[in-house]
Amino acid sequence: MNQADLTRLVSALKIVVKSKPRRFACPEGPAGRLEKLRATVTALVKYERIELNHPRAEEAQGYAERLISDAIRNGDCHKHTMEMADYWLNEKQLVHKLFKVLVPRYQNHSSSFTRVILAPKTYPGYHAGTAVLELKGNPFPTLKPENHNYHYWLHNVLLDEAKKEFRTAREGRNMAQPESVTTES
Numbered sequence: 001m002n003q004a005d006l007t008r009l010v011s012a013l014k015i016v017v018k019s020k021p022r023r024f025a026c027p028e029g030p031a032g033r034l035e036k037l038r039a040t041v042t043a044l045v046k047y048e049r050i051e052l053n054h055p056r057a058e059e060a061q062g063y064a065e066r067l068i069s070d071a072i073r074n075g076d077c078h079k080h081t082m083e084m085a086d087y088w089l090n091e092k093q094l095v096h097k098l099f100k101v102l103v104p105r106y107q108n109h110s111s112s113f114t115r116v117i118l119a120p121k122t123y124p125g126y127h128a129g130t131a132v133l134e135l136k137g138n139p140f141p142t143l144k145p146e147n148h149n150y151h152y153w154l155h156n157v158l159l160d161e162a163k164k165e166f167r168t169a170r171e172g173r174n175m176a177q178p179e180s181v182t183t184e185s
Contacts, residue, residue, distance in 0.1 A: 037063060040133075042090045044114070045098060048138035054118065057131040061114050063088060064135075068113045071103050105137050112136070117143050 026032040040060040043050050052060075067088050074081040076099040085095045106113050119130040132143060150156055 038088055038090060041067065041088045042094060044133055044135065045089060045094045045102070046091065049132060049134035049140050051119065051130060051132050054116075054129045054131040057116050057133040061116055061133060064114055064133075065112060067098070068102055068106060071098050072107055075099070075103075102135070109136075 026036060028035070036056070037060055040050070040052065040056060041064050044060065044064050067084060070078075070081050070084060076082060082095075085098055086092070089095055089098065102113075113136055115134050115136055117132045117134070119132060121129065134140075134143075
């Protein structure tokens with residue numbers, strides 16, 4: 001099997017996944033940690049936008065991306081993909097949402113399917129910070145306003161033209177005035 005065949009076996013994620021897992025406190029140990037991540041991925045698919053602490057948001061983002069990309073790549077007839085969806089989604093009706101709603105939405109996407117947005121700090125000092133983890137294309141209003149180009153709005157065009165006229169008039173006055181020759185006595 002050559003290198004090209006191997007790349008088709010594993011889906012390529014469109015986000016950066018940290019090499020070390022995040023350490024967030026869990027008294028139940030590694031099994032409890034996985035349960036928290038499963039609950040997070042389930043809530044993300046169910047609500048499409050959730051607010052949680054930043055380390056957990058970053059880690060859950062990778063699992064959600066992998067789940068969606070494998071669902072797009074293999075479909076609902078693939079045994080391993082169905083087992084993975086069954087494991088990560090605690091509510092079984094969300095498996096249908098994954099394949100019937102999210103897969104068609106992201107089928108032609110060229111970028112990642114999720115977005116992590118840091119929430120503003122509410123108090124100074126050291127803290128992990130909160131973040132919003134959301135699926136792109138959700139029905140909610142955007143949290144980050146898009147950058148608009150206001151350059152071609154009418155009042156900005158008029159102001160730019162007025163600035164140009166002012167500069168040309170000032171340069172014209174400077175050219176019209178002869179340079180005064182100073183004589184030293």
